[in-house]
Amino acid sequence: MSIVQGEKHEAILDAAYSLFGSKGFYETKMSDIAEIAGIAKGTIYLYFKSKEELFTAVTRRDCGQFLDSMRAALKIVGFEERLQVLADRHLRYYYERKEHTKLFFRTPNNDPDLMEFMHQFFREYTKLVQDVLEEGGIAEPGLHAESFIGMMDRHKMDIMMNPSFNEQELEKRSYFVASLFLHGCMAAEESGRPVLVNRSQQQ
Amino acid sequence: MSIVQGEKHEAILDAAYSLFGSKGFYETKMSDIAEIAGIAKGTIYLYFKSKEELFTAVTRRDCGQFLDSMRAALKIVGFEERLQVLADRHLRYYYERKEHTKLFFRTPNNDPDLMEFMHQFFREYTKLVQDVLEEGGIAEPGLHAESFIGMMDRHKMDIMMNPSFNEQELEKRSYFVASLFLHGCMAAEESGRPVLVNRSQQQ
Amino acid sequence: MSIVQGEKHEAILDAAYSLFGSKGFYETKMSDIAEIAGIAKGTIYLYFKSKEELFTAVTRRDCGQFLDSMRAALKIVGFEERLQVLADRHLRYYYERKEHTKLFFRTPNNDPDLMEFMHQFFREYTKLVQDVLEEGGIAEPGLHAESFIGMMDRHKMDIMMNPSFNEQELEKRSYFVASLFLHGCMAAEESGRPVLVNRSQQQ
Amino acid sequence: MSIVQGEKHEAILDAAYSLFGSKGFYETKMSDIAEIAGIAKGTIYLYFKSKEELFTAVTRRDCGQFLDSMRAALKIVGFEERLQVLADRHLRYYYERKEHTKLFFRTPNNDPDLMEFMHQFFREYTKLVQDVLEEGGIAEPGLHAESFIGMMDRHKMDIMMNPSFNEQELEKRSYFVASLFLHGCMAAEESGRPVLVNRSQQQ
DNA sequence: CATGAATGAGCGTTCATTCAT
DNA sequence: AATGAATGAACGCTCATTCAT
Numbered sequence: 001m002s003i004v005q006g007e008k009h010e011a012i013l014d015a016a017y018s019l020f021g022s023k024g025f026y027e028t029k030m031s032d033i034a035e036i037a038g039i040a041k042g043t044i045y046l047y048f049k050s051k052e053e054l055f056t057a058v059t060r061r062d063c064g065q066f067l068d069s070m071r072a073a074l075k076i077v078g079f080e081e082r083l084q085v086l087a088d089r090h091l092r093y094y095y096e097r098k099e100h101t102k103l104f105f106r107t108p109n110n111d112p113d114l115m116e117f118m119h120q121f122f123r124e125y126t127k128l129v130q131d132v133l134e135e136g137g138i139a140e141p142g143l144h145a146e147s148f149i150g151m152m153d154r155h156k157m158d159i160m161m162n163p164s165f166n167e168q169e170l171e172k173r174s175y176f177v178a179s180l181f182l183h184g185c186m187a188a189e190e191s192g193r194p195v196l197v198n199r200s201q202q203q
Numbered sequence: 204m205s206i207v208q209g210e211k212h213e214a215i216l217d218a219a220y221s222l223f224g225s226k227g228f229y230e231t232k233m234s235d236i237a238e239i240a241g242i243a244k245g246t247i248y249l250y251f252k253s254k255e256e257l258f259t260a261v262t263r264r265d266c267g268q269f270l271d272s273m274r275a276a277l278k279i280v281g282f283e284e285r286l287q288v289l290a291d292r293h294l295r296y297y298y299e300r301k302e303h304t305k306l307f308f309r310t311p312n313n314d315p316d317l318m319e320f321m322h323q324f325f326r327e328y329t330k331l332v333q334d335v336l337e338e339g340g341i342a343e344p345g346l347h348a349e350s351f352i353g354m355m356d357r358h359k360m361d362i363m364m365n366p367s368f369n370e371q372e373l374e375k376r377s378y379f380v381a382s383l384f385l386h387g388c389m390a391a392e393e394s395g396r397p398v399l400v401n402r403s404q405q406q
Numbered sequence: 407m408s409i410v411q412g413e414k415h416e417a418i419l420d421a422a423y424s425l426f427g428s429k430g431f432y433e434t435k436m437s438d439i440a441e442i443a444g445i446a447k448g449t450i451y452l453y454f455k456s457k458e459e460l461f462t463a464v465t466r467r468d469c470g471q472f473l474d475s476m477r478a479a480l481k482i483v484g485f486e487e488r489l490q491v492l493a494d495r496h497l498r499y500y501y502e503r504k505e506h507t508k509l510f511f512r513t514p515n516n517d518p519d520l521m522e523f524m525h526q527f528f529r530e531y532t533k534l535v536q537d538v539l540e541e542g543g544i545a546e547p548g549l550h551a552e553s554f555i556g557m558m559d560r561h562k563m564d565i566m567m568n569p570s571f572n573e574q575e576l577e578k579r580s581y582f583v584a585s586l587f588l589h590g591c592m593a594a595e596e597s598g599r600p601v602l603v604n605r606s607q608q609q
Numbered sequence: 610m611s612i613v614q615g616e617k618h619e620a621i622l623d624a625a626y627s628l629f630g631s632k633g634f635y636e637t638k639m640s641d642i643a644e645i646a647g648i649a650k651g652t653i654y655l656y657f658k659s660k661e662e663l664f665t666a667v668t669r670r671d672c673g674q675f676l677d678s679m680r681a682a683l684k685i686v687g688f689e690e691r692l693q694v695l696a697d698r699h700l701r702y703y704y705e706r707k708e709h710t711k712l713f714f715r716t717p718n719n720d721p722d723l724m725e726f727m728h729q730f731f732r733e734y735t736k737l738v739q740d741v742l743e744e745g746g747i748a749e750p751g752l753h754a755e756s757f758i759g760m761m762d763r764h765k766m767d768i769m770m771n772p773s774f775n776e777q778e779l780e781k782r783s784y785f786v787a788s789l790f791l792h793g794c795m796a797a798e799e800s801g802r803p804v805l806v807n808r809s810q811q812q
Numbered sequence: 813c814a815t816g817a818a819t820g821a822g823c824g825t826t827c828a829t830t831c832a833t
Numbered sequence: 834a835a836t837g838a839a840t841g842a843a844c845g846c847t848c849a850t851t852c853a854t
Binding site: 640651 | 825
């Protein structure tokens with residue numbers, strides 16, 4: 001009956017992800033997590049110091065996967081193509097978490113470690129976007145990165161709250177965002193050109 | 204010793220704004236609010252049904268003032284000028300609330316009325332931005348409005364968290380955002396022109 | 407706009423009787439009573455010192471009416487006839503208060519004055535029954551009175567809780583009780599006689 | 610230092626019985642019960658869902674013991690003897706709880722479970738009495754049972770409130786009640802016979 | 813007499829965390 | 834490592850009563 005190292009650790013994270021995401025931080029009880037994970041309540045504390053730390057760990061794993069997947073997807077050439085990838089992955093991230101909205105809207109309110117981690121994550125993500133912009137020769141890449149991320153992120157409400165939001169809508173949206181970022185809202189008037197190819201329209 | 208109508212109502216809102224803003228929702232006790240407002244605990248409940256409702260009322264007043272001031276400031280002509288005003292007021296809103304960051308980051312997690320109000324506020328604000336864009340002849344004003352708001356809003360982190368962020372920085376930032384939204388990140392390369400006059404640089 | 411003396415006093419008692427009876431003591435708020443009575447909350451305190459005192463006053467009026475009506479009804483001759491009247495009135499008292507059961511089952515739990523009054527009422531009522539018995543030549547009238555009252559009172563559950571309990575049932579029950587008290591449960595075996603005439607069977 | 614199974618459960622019930630009985634339901638605080646039981650406040654909630662449920666559990670245990678003891682005592686022959694046992698046990702129940710009068714007079718006012726249990730207990734007790742009467746060949750055993758219980762129960766006031774009420778008084782009272790129930794108040798006049806032997810007078 | 817705005821004491825319950833086994 | 838029984842701090846809300854007008 002030997003247990004694979006880390007098996008419980010993962011089981012707890014999985015259970016916590018599922019419950020925190022669907023019910024929210026405050027509405028989730030440690031005992032519920034233990035039950036779903038199939039272990040005793042006290043056992044959680046062998047792996048995680050506190051409920052907040054567990055939430056932070058869940059977030060950390062989730063955000064880490066996001067950054068990893070983003071980095072992998074960015075291993076292509078072409079500035080505009082990479083911008084498009086950023087938009088697509090960012091929006092898709094929320095799209096894939098439609099059933100776990102509470103990970104974003106019902107989080108612990110007062111945990112220094114979580115805030116510290118989120119800050120660091122934002123820095124890291126901003127840096128990643130910034131690097132893409134820099135390689136594209138964009139000036140003030142820091143400010144541009146912040147703005148781009150803001151533009152993308154605003155659409156999470158539509159994506160997560162709107163039940164009829166589908167894959168096609170998603171691609172249209174990411175194309176829109178990347179295009180707007182590149183050429184501004186007056187692009188059409190100024191040149192008439194859609195510079196990016198909207199892949200979803202190609203299909 | 205006649206009491207001005209609504210005096211207590213205001214006193215409670217003021218005290219709540221101050222405490223919710225500086226300590227956050229969950230960390231603020233009703234008894235603290237009563238003490239600051241100079242009244243008895245039970246009196247709060249004559250004016251507000253619950254702690255959540257009080258927080259929502261604080262938010263409502265604050266957001267209302269924001270929209271009012273925004274609407275007043277938009278009574279000017281010129282599309283780009285009005286865009287600039289949007290960016291300036293949006294960023295300034297956070298700038299003026301540097302001491303009340305918890306109004307945004309430590310809010311009640313699960314209050315239907317607050318969520319309903321925030322939704323409505325977002326709709327209203329989006330509509331306001333959308334109207335500006337429509338008058339400027341921008342296509343897809345809804346998506347553009349969302350994106351613009353996102354771009355602006357992202358900068359709240361820098362504004363609120365960075366203690367050395369000052370007025371000049373603020374104006375540079377709002378100019379940057381409006382300009383990016385208008386012409387995109389490739390504007391410089393594409394035309395070399397800064398279309399908007401950065402007022403903070405004129406001074 | 408002159409107000410008849412005691413009009414408000416009565417209005418409060420009426421409102422309190424209605425609410426205490428239908429919702430119970432703890433579930434009734436002074437403000438509700440004031441509203442029903444058509445006066446201000448504070449005004450109740452001009453007439454009654456406290457919620458408990460008001461409940462006691464309601465009880466006092468109700469029990470007083472009971473005793474008065476009982477005394478009037480007992481102005482007849484014949485021991486068995488008077489016993490029958492006792493049973494009939496006792497059971498009828500609950501029958502007429504089917505909509506006000508909470509007067510008996512949700513009373514203040516800890517009010518000395520109410521307890522004192524109830525004791526006195528019981529004494530008085532017991533004395534009244536006792537007098538009937540004494541005049542009927544029954545030995546140990548005190549113990550007999552207690553027992554008779556207990557016998558009668560036990561049937562209040564059936565009367566108040568059973569929605570289909572009707573007038574005829576009531577008369578059968580009061581006849582049963584009086585008869586049992588007179589001759590015991592072995593009466594039939596001992597003599598075969600129903601001594602009392604069951605008026606409801608005469609009809 | 611091994612802990613006997615159910616030890617805490619019993620300790621809580623004992624503490625609650627003692628406090629509820631002497632001070633009443635509303636006047637007893639959960640923290641007091643915990644203190645008397647020698648445990649932490651929260652521990653009570655591992656065993657009982659609420660204060661109301663705890664009161665109901667206390668009542669349940671107490672009433673259960675009453676019925677058990679009654680059933681055991683009824684394992685004798687002879688109708689009149691068994692009637693006498695009923696009266697004796699019933700009155701003795703109150704006699705033994707002279708220090709816990711509040712179990713009967715200061716109970717929760719509005720608890721569905723307690724009311725349900727009391728109803729069931731009354732039904733069960735009534736059934737038990739009814740069975741005795743039926744075996745004695747008494748007609749209408751249901752109504753007779755109700756009446757007999759009412760007769761007996763009425764004497765609880767004297768027993769509990771009168772500090773000088775003693776064992777001898779108790780036996781006289783139970784003899785009186787059983788005798789009255791058997792032969793009615795006119796028994797003496799009708800036959801001159803005391804059918805039951807008053808055991809307390811034999812001694 | 814009448815009002816009704818203001819008061820503030822009072823308490824059941826939850827649940828993250830600990831620690832003896 | 835694993836358990837789960839025990840802990841106890843923490844707090845929103847009600848509502849009978851008062852009293853200035």
